[in-house]
Amino acid sequence: MASERPAFLIRDALLDRFLAGQFAQGERLNEQKLAQEFNVSRTPLREALQLLSASGLVRLEHRRGAFVHYPSLEELIEMFEFMADVEALCGRYAAQRIDDPTLERLRQTVIACETAVEAGDLPAYFDANRDFHRTIYGASGNSFLAAEAERLLNRLAPFRRTQLQARGRMQQSLAEHRDIFDAIAARDAERAAGALRPHVALQGNRFNDLVVSYRRVQQGK
């Protein structure tokens, strides 16, 4: 059993608290208190805070402390715009470069999405959806790009989850997955990119959904 680094565990635990809305925007995080809560010293806790600052959820101010910084609505919109373009990029390269075994794996992730939709299982769909997208990242043949895409995915994941909760969104998402898969299977780079961008981007009802879920997170509920 690999005893993970405590800093990572603490980071993840803090992330859960963030997503559960236990911290208010701009709140100052007290190192001593948090260290006591996690039964560690301040050293690994500070490490965790530094990790979180890299992902933007915490802002470190020299000699002032760590402050909670949820992305503003504007930042979220910008992040989704970029994410959509990055995913389109992955799709474009994937269509050009995917090999048959990977294409088959991608097909399996689509099937997993179908199964989840039929069962009406949202968490399962969330996982299958993630697999689908990550498989495309890997199929891009550029592992640096894939890593960057995954980093963004992790950062936006909580907000993407809430997007799937709206009625009918899961079915729509699945239909788009089928389109994307077909484009990649047909090695049609432009069609793959063109199908992926709106799949990820905020538009129409999606935008409104985000605003709602944003307010919800913001108010800690």
Added chain:
Amino acid sequence: MASERPAFLIRDALLDRFLAGQFAQGERLNEQKLAQEFNVSRTPLREALQLLSASGLVRLEHRRGAFVHYPSLEELIEMFEFMADVEALCGRYAAQRIDDPTLERLRQTVIACETAVEAGDLPAYFDANRDFHRTIYGASGNSFLAAEAERLLNRLAPFRRTQLQARGRMQQSLAEHRDIFDAIAARDAERAAGALRPHVALQGNRFNDLVVSYRRVQQGK
């Protein structure tokens, strides 16, 4: 005078050492020795190592230490491919969204490039070139995208510098800048993106240049 965080100063100092080739690939970095060299304790030094691990130059292995990890040639190629696409993205949005004052600032950066070329001043061109690209990032109207682009720029900067050293490369780069500027000024998004991608991407001689400079850095000179 703002007493900067020591960890940042140490990180930058270490970066200089990396670029000067003072560390060999895979070399293990001894915390105690480095801490002594910088006249600090291990605490801020470890902080600096964690910062460097975020930019990929150092790989941290639990209970084993920090290891130097220069990007391989393959990784570099992947990074340049992604960078080219990200810059193209910035250019596309910039053409759509740039306002007149920013366009004027962009014109000034092109003029600064011209001045540097006429003077044959490579360092000046490097700075002007950087300003040109950063202005486009900002003009994209997406500050998240701009920040990501800048992060990539910083990470690739040392390798881009060596690319400009080849004969005639500065003139060619300037000519491409003029094209890019014209496309943005004409609000032609596709042309801007189409001009930026090859400007940044590795192709033809550029690729060979990179291989050469890579070998040079790799061997610590």
Added chain:
DNA sequence: GTCAACCCGCCTGTATACAAAATATGACGC
């Protein structure tokens, strides 16, 4: 002679101690 196990030393990871800066508190003056 080779391989394996054990032991010792070095190094990392974590806790704690200490110093200095920032903020909170209270008193004084306007």
Added chain:
DNA sequence: GCGTCATATTTTGTATACAGGCGGGTTGAC
């Protein structure tokens, strides 16, 4: 009553102390 200055307390940042793991070297057995 409000603002400002001095002081006290909290809290960060850094140094140091301590514990445990990893690696290297030596020793012993086959």
